[in-house]
Amino acid sequence: MISINSIAVSRGDTEVIKGFSADMKAGTITAIIGPNGCGKSTLLAAISGDLSIASGELKMNGSDVSSFAIAELAKLRSVVLQQPVFNLAFTVQEVLAMARTAGSTLASEMSAIAQLAISDLADRKVTQLSGGERQRVAIALAIAVDAPVLLLDEPFAAQDIESTNRIIELLKAAAKAGKTIILVAHVTESELSWCDQIIKNF
C-alpha cells in the first residue's frame, strides 16, 4: 500500500530524514518510535503528503504521494494530528459532518462516535473539551472518512488506560478490515506487541 524508497526530508535547512526505506502493507499496523526530535512526526507528515520529500520515492497505492490532488488524497488517507485545532465552537457532531468533504456519511460518522464511545460528547462544543477528548474527536473525524490509509501522530498521548485500550482495539479491527495503519508513539517497544511492524532506526 505504501512504499518508501530512500527518501530524504528536510525541515527548513535541516535534513531530518536521510535514506529511509520501508514498506507498509494493507491490513497491517506500523508503529514509528524513537526519542524526541528523531523525526517521527516528520516521517508521518511526509507520508501524509504535508511535507514534500527532497529525494527518493514515496508511493501510496502505486502512485507518488505528491502526484495526488488534495481532494484525491483526502479519500486515500486520513490523518490524526498530535494537537488537533478547533478554532470555532462547533459541536462534535458538526465537526464530524465536516468529513463529508472527504466522503464521510452520516452512518460512518455515527459509527465513528460509537467506536470511540464519545456519544456523550456529540452535542458538546469542541472548544470546551479536554485534550484527551479533543484527540478522540480527531480520531473519530479521521475514521469517519473511511480511507484505506490511517495515519496517527501520538494518538495515546492524552488518553487514559481505558481510552488507550479502546483505540488499540479500534486500530486492530481497522487493520483486520484491510486498512493500512501507521502511528507515531511515544512508548516502549514492549508496549507495542499488537503492531505488525516497528520502525525505530531512521
Place this chain on the structure above:
Amino acid sequence: MHKRSLFLVLNLLVLVSAIAVSISVGASQIDGLVSALFHPSANTAASEIIWQIRIPRIATALIIGAALGVAGAIAQGATSNPLAEPTILGTSAGAALAVVIGVLANLITIGSVGAMALAALGALAATLLTFRFAILNRQVSSLNLIIIGLSISATISAVVGILTTAVTRADARSISFWNFGSLALTNSSDILPLLLFAITGITIAVKIAPQLDVLSLGDLTAKHLGVDPRRVRLLSLVALSILIGAAVSTVGTIAFLGLAAPHIVRLISGPKHRLLIIQSALLGATILLIADTLARTIAKPNELNVGLFTALIGAPVLAILVRNRQSSWSQS
C-alpha cells in the same frame, strides 16, 4: 421557539420597523405620507421626497449594510481570526485609495461600476499585501495579521487623506467621508451596480461557507479533509474585495459593522458559516439603516457621518454580548 429562529424573527421585525421609521422621518416634514407612498408617480412634493430620495437611500443602506456584515463574516472565517475586519485588514483603505486615485486621474465617477471595480482591485491588492507581510515561517500569524493590517490601513488612509486635498473635482469626497462614511451623496443610479456587486460577493461567500467551516479545524486538517485552504482563502478575499469595493467606493469607510454583526450572530446562532453569512447580511442591513436614519435626522438639517452611529450601536452591543456569554471562538 429555537433561539436562532427567535433572533431571525426579531431581526426582521426591527428591520421592517426601521424601514417604516426611515421612510417617515427626514429633513422635511411630509404631509400625506401614506398616500404618497402608495402613489409613486403622483406629482407631489411628498411622493418625490419619498420615492426619489428616501426609498433609494434606504435601499442603498440595506445593500451596503448587508455587504459589510457578510464581508466581516468571511474575513473572520478565512483568517480564523475574531478580530479580522475589512478596516483592520487594509481592505477598506485599499478600496478608498484606488477610488481617490481614479478620481484624480479622471478615470471614474463615484457610484459607477468602474469606481466599484477599481475599488475592488485596490481592496484586493491591499489585503493581499497584508497577508504577504503577515506570513511568518510559511504560516499567517494571527497577531501579525492584525498588527500589519492596522499598519497598512493607517499608511494607506494617510495617503488618502493627503490626496483628497489635491482633488478639485466637484464630485470628489472629503477626508471625513473616507474615514467615517456617509450616504448623503448617494442617489438611485447607485443601486443597480451596488446590487450587482453585493449579490456577486454574497453568492461566492454562501458557496464557500461549508469550506470556511472546515478551515476552522486549521489548514492541515482542512487539507486532510480535501479542502484547499489557499483556494478557499483566495475566493474569500475576492468576495471580500468585491463587497468592500462596492461599499467603500459609494459611501466611504464604515467601521465596526463588519466586526460587530458576525460576532453578534455567532453568539446567538452558532458558528456555521452559511447561516452566519445570511444572518450577518440581515443584521448588517438593519444596523446600517438605523445608523443612517440617525445620522440624517439627529441634527437635521445637517447630516452626521454614519460611521459614528455604527460604532455607537454596534460596539456596546458587542461588548455586552461578549462580556455576558461564552464566545464562539476558542479561548486558546
